[in-house]
Amino acid sequence: MPNKGASPENLRSKTPSKPSTADASSRGGRTTGSPSDVRIERDTMGALEVPADAYYGVQTARAIRNFPISGLRFSRAFIRALGLIKAGAARANAALGLLDPERARAIEQAAREVAEGQWDDQFPVDIFQTGSGTSTNMNANEVIANRACELLGQAKGSRYVHPNDHVNLGQSSNDVIPTAMHVAAIDQIREELIPSLMRLHRALRTKAQQFDKIVKIGRTHLQDATPIRLGQEFSGYARQMELSIARARHALDVLREVALGGTAVGTGLNTHPRFARMVLQYLSRELRVALKEAVNHFEAQSAQDSVVEASGCLRTIAVSLMKIANDIRWMGSGPRCGLGEIHLPETQPGSSIMPGKVNPVIAESVTMVSAQVIGNDVTITVAGQAGNFELLVMLPVMAYNLLQSIELLARSSENFRVRCIEGITANRAVCEGMIERSLAMCTALAPVIGYEAAAEIAKESYRTGKTVREVARARHILPDAQLNQLLDPWRMTEPQVPKPNKAARR
Structure with a gap:
């Protein structure tokens, strides 16, 4: 910033x-x-x-x-x-x-x-x-x-x-500036980004537990799929943040090796052999992170592959946040003519012309941050190719974009947690009401009556407006007790393989 x-x-x-x-x-x-x-x-x-x-x-x-x-x-x-x-x-x-x-x-x-x-x-x-x-x-x-x-x-x-x-x-801009970039990034990741991601992870995990008893329709390709528990969806988001924390820690690790001590071209001209080690000991105490002098100063100053790699980790975190924020927007769409499976906290009026409208502004903010971080990564990737012989000559823009990405992700994650995730509530009636109308319910019948027979039921259900259960019952393909067991939405949210019904397949 x-x-x-x-x-x-x-x-x-x-x-x-x-x-x-x-x-x-x-x-x-x-x-x-x-x-x-x-x-x-x-x-x-x-x-x-x-x-x-x-x-x-x-x-x-x-x-x-x-x-x-x-x-x-x-x-x-x-x-x-x-x-x-x-x-x-x-x-x-x-x-x-x-x-x-x-x-x-x-x-x-x-x-x-x-x-x-x-x-x-x-x-x-x-x-x-x-x-x-x-x-x-x-x-x-x-x-x-x-x-x-x-x-x-x-x-x-x-x-x-x-x-x-x-x-x-004992210094040169050519080793000081890349070292400062690494040090600043390490400090921000450790003190701001990882704590924000950890708090967001806990909030999503809490929601996964709260929503675990609520069954809703799953969706693939934005089309109806088999049932899933709302808590299972949120558990996926929590896992994405758990992996994001691991990626942020990996970024820390790849940035620990710094260029200080190489001076102008990596040879260490005009610096004492012990200088870099002593300065890094000082910095390590200040940051409470173990920094180490570059194994090869010619690599450390002619390239910034570690920054490109760290930015890639940040980009992946942004992609995860984009997916979660977009799902939240979709599930909260409505309130009457959308999916309306969850209620989002109301944070501000949504329209200058439509009275009463409230928009998912916090989730939208997250998606824009994600887009910015992804764009920053493109700049860093291009800049990472600007190492001509002994020096990479796009260090300032690399540093600016890297540090902005860290700061944006940290602040956005925190804001997403406080102003959106923690205040989400489930609309149980809507979640459960959609399940019976889904054509994908016939998926549970396929292992018992066969794929083609199940597909015929789905087509008739769609054509007539009846539910899968109603069509299957009218065809007398299975006893009611077995049909109700197979079409139990909760049962469909756990792994199991029903035994084929040979009579139903004939």
């Missing part, structure tokens, strides 16, 4: 479509705004105006101008992951003697503040940016560096704490 705190209107320079007008180097270092409103920062491409109160710096300012695309921003979960990675990196670099303790402490504190959400409005870079996510990595480096400078009594932009030399020490 878009990061609400990062308002592009507030943070973007006044003329993003004309970067040359704001490049202070082209005007000899002079600014176009009031000196109190902006400061000048420089990078390897020259000087640029940055809002005086901004914690981000010159590279973020360039990215704001370069990518005025969508207004979509990285989520809270992703920024939290970035902050945790940078905090762990500062601690590891200090322990390894690569970063002085004063700067390390300030960087870790600033990074923790980022992880806790204190500076979300300082992350304005669009999702549709450089394919490695370098702009967002530098956005984090600059915010943390400038906040660390402030904590040490230095001015923002002073570079006393340097975004590259200190905050990004």
